[in-house]
Amino acid sequence: MGTVFLGRSPDGRLVAVKMLRAEHAWDTEFRGRFRSEVNRAREVPGFCTAAVLDADPDHETPYLVVEYVDGPSLSEVIRERGPLDGGTLHSVAVGVATALAAIHGVGVIHRDLKPQNVLFSLGTPKVIDFGIARALEVTSRHTRTDQMVGTVAYMAPERFDNDADRTVGPAADVFAWGVVVAYAATGRTPFWADSPAATAARILTQPPDLTGLDGSLRELVGRTLAKDPNERPTAYQLLDLLLEAETGGSLAQRPELLRAAEAVQHTGRVPLSDVREPAPPGRQRMTRLVAVGAVATVVCAGIGFALSRHDVDEELASFAPSSSPSAPAASGKSRIQGPGVSDRLDRRGLWKADRASGSAGGWCTFDERMLATTHDSVLHRCRGPQDLFAGDQTIGVDVGIVTKGACALVWFRSVDKRGYVASFCENEVRLGLDESAGNGFNSEQRVAVSAFRVGQTHRTGITVQNGTAEVTVDGKPVLSMPVTDPQLVSGRVVLGALNDASQGDATVAFANVDLRSPVAGQPAHFTDPTTGSSQSVVRLYSYDPVAHSAVAEPILLMDSADYCKQFKIDPADIKCSDPFQVVESRTKVTIPVRSAPKLTSWESAGGWEGVVSVRAGTGQSISASKFTKWLAGKEEGGLVAVTTTGGELTTLTRIDQF
Structure with missing residues (x-):
């Protein structure tokens, strides 16, 4: 399709910017089709879909801006965790069917549904790139007669017709749904062969191999994989059948998914005859731009292998509990809506004790504060929350040096033990990019400071704003550096200890940690259950x-x-x-x-x-x-x-x- 960039909208929200391939830019027919498809894609309601936010078909290189989904694809989940089953599989089937019904309900055909186009953000399934493949495929077929847009294993038989532009309809997406669900259940596609040509031949001539898929879902997948598109259910019929076949109460445990599916059942339902061809560029119907800051629509939720939540609306502010007066505060005009974490660290909670695990490298324990100790390793990380922080953020935590030669470490934007890290030692504070699996610094800055004496506690802060990280001690700035690594736009915050003396055990203490993303818009007032009555x-x-x-x-x-x-x-x-x-x-x-x-x-x-x-x-x-x-x-x-x-x-x- 082109190149995808991580971008930031004028109000600070992270978005995906899709720059289409330059060879399409000269084709005026492509620009017209692209404009039409994008306008229709903007109409798709947010039921398990990633919203199309903006586009410029007339730019030197056409591009579109879509909602940024910070999570793995279905293909990555299957590769890392194996096939799905039970309520988790059924929920994925319902979620993707809900998205297709929403897409078809406004007359859009996806044409490139596959596991890579089903993304999960905090467990929420979202289908991306709907409607765009059509404009690209038409251009490709004009420029190269042997080229198609899509992945062969997920193409319906009619996609291989010489006049597929006329014959392909919503039923092709339903066929792709069947392949996606079969893949999610078995880890393979039902027409798999050694080459794309052999796979296409099986799609055209052979029945699907659904070994490993059982029950009512197997029967329904088989119906969607019929060679004749007229024998397949519509997306709405598919969703109805899925909800009727639901057993075991899996959807009852996922009320938002159920509400989204039921909402789609009562909206849209454009007849197949009304799924329209793109209008000529001069006759396109105007559609309302979906604003980046619009109130969130109902989304699917509740996939069993990850947390999923009805996200707070973009115009709501995040909860702000009381914290140490010297904790860094968000400043400037950044409007990213992100997570927040607050913990006194005086007991097990968001952070866990791990001494019982028998780790020889070190351990973390609680005694009115969290103690991180290195043993046979140079450093040790404490197990904490998995929340990812992107863009601007603030970190505040009380730090104390318990034994000589120990340093307290705070990683931020940490991904797979790589990230930025601040180190608070007896005689100096360091800030740098840790690129060696946590055992060293690159691009390191240091500043001498005598504040961190053994037995004393100080309030430390890290503020990331406008591409720069600033470290404070007791509210006073001590050093800063740019944070511009394109692979570290988001990540976890991790607390741990470093043995700077290289002998004996090294212990540091942490307390009153507070992690914040800047808030957006009009505050919504949440009760703070950690203070008062x-x-x-x-x-x-x-x-x-x-x-x-x-x-x-x-x-x-x-x-x-x-x-x-x-x-x-x-x-x-x-x-x-x-x-x-x-x-x-x-x-x-x-x-x-x-x-x-x-x-x-x-x-x-x-x-x-x-x-x-x-x-x-x-x-x-x-x-x-x-x-x-x-x-x-x-x-x-x-x-x-x-x-x-x-x-x-x-x-x-x-x-x-x-």
């Missing part, structure tokens, strides 16, 4: 009765009418017809829990009524084992109403309606 609702990820801690994300439950009014959403939007909306802060916190807290369960015989106003203490008492068993079954966390007293959880009420 309050009642609120959170998404609970873990409850550790031994460490007396819980990992949770503050959220808001809002009546949909109030939600749409507050955030200026068209009342006709599908969101406004739902009973309620979940607004997420995208910030995870570790909350202290009182010994033997009150555990209850809230159930409403009246259905969804009352769920918005549910508060802790309104449910029926349940046992600790029943509560923890329920939470263990929530792959993406369960919604829990909590009561806190003095920043300590005293009551947890599970909300079973979710």
Whole structure:
């Protein structure tokens, strides 16, 4: 197709910029078709699709701008984890079918559906590049008669027709759906052969090999792989059949996916005869540009192998709990909406203890603070959250040197043990690009400082803004450097220890860590459960009765009418017809829990009524084992109403309606 760049929109959001191949630029017919296809692609609702945000067909090199999906493709997931099964496989099948129904519902045909075009961001499946292949394929067929756009293994038989431009319709995408699902279930395509030509021959003449695919899904995949496109179900029929065939309650555990699929069932449904050819360039219907900062539409969620969440709307701000006064604050006009993490590090929570694992290289333990110790290795990393931070960010953490010769390390934008790192030692602070699997620095800067004496604690900060990282100690800048590596635009924040003396064990201490992405737009006010006394609702990820801690994300439950009014959403939007909306802060916190807290369960015989106003203490008492068993079954966390007293959880009420 061309070259894809990671870009930043004027309001700071990360986007994918697709620059099409230069040889297409001279073709005026291509520009017209490209313009038409992009205009229609903008109409596709955001049900499991990556939005087309902007395009310029008249640029010297035509390009389009699409939503940036920061996650692996389905092909990468299968390659790394193996074939999918059970509820996870069924959810992927439903998610991709939902996307196809949304795409076909506005008269667009994908033409290049394959595992590489199904991406996951925090577990959310999104189909990309819909509609664009058509414009490229027409140009290719005019310039080279033997060239097609697409991957042979996923092409329907009619794609090989000499007049495929006239005969290919939505049924070709349904065929590709069958191949994608078969691949997800078995790790291979059903017409696989040694060469593309042999694969094409099998697609045209042989039945599919569906060995390893069982049950109702096998029958449905077989129907979508019929040679005759008229014998295949439409995308809407496919989605209906998938929802009817759902067993085991897998979709009940993924309410957002279910709501998205049901919403698509009641929208669009353009008849096959209305899937239209592109209009001539001068007669194209004007469509509204999808703004980068628009309120998020319903998305699919709940894939079983990863976290997935209904992302907070772009115009909402992230939760901002109290932190040390000297923690760095976001500044400037950056508007990236990203995750947040806050942990006192006085107990197991977002960061884990690992001494019991028997690692000879070192360990991390908790004793009113987190202690990182090297043993037989030069350095040791503590196991912490997997959240990825892109663009501007701030990091604040209390650092103490426990033993002589020890250095505290803070990696940021860390990917596979490569990333930027700040080192806080007794006599100097260092900042550099760590390119040697964590054992050294490149492009290193150092500054002498006498602040880090053994036994003392200081507030350290790292602020990444406008391509520059600045390190502070107790609020005072000490050094900075550009952060311009194109392969490190996002990554994890990791805490650890370095033995700078090269003898004996080396120990450092961390406390009160606070990781932030700059917020965007009008703030939404979330209750901070880590301070004061309050009642609120959170998404609970873990409850550790031994460490007396819980990992949770503050959220808001809002009546949909109030939600749409507050955030200026068209009342006709599908969101406004739902009973309620979940607004997420995208910030995870570790909350202290009182010994033997009150555990209850809230159930409403009246259905969804009352769920918005549910508060802790309104449910029926349940046992600790029943509560923890329920939470263990929530792959993406369960919604829990909590009561806190003095920043300590005293009551947890599970909300079973979710």
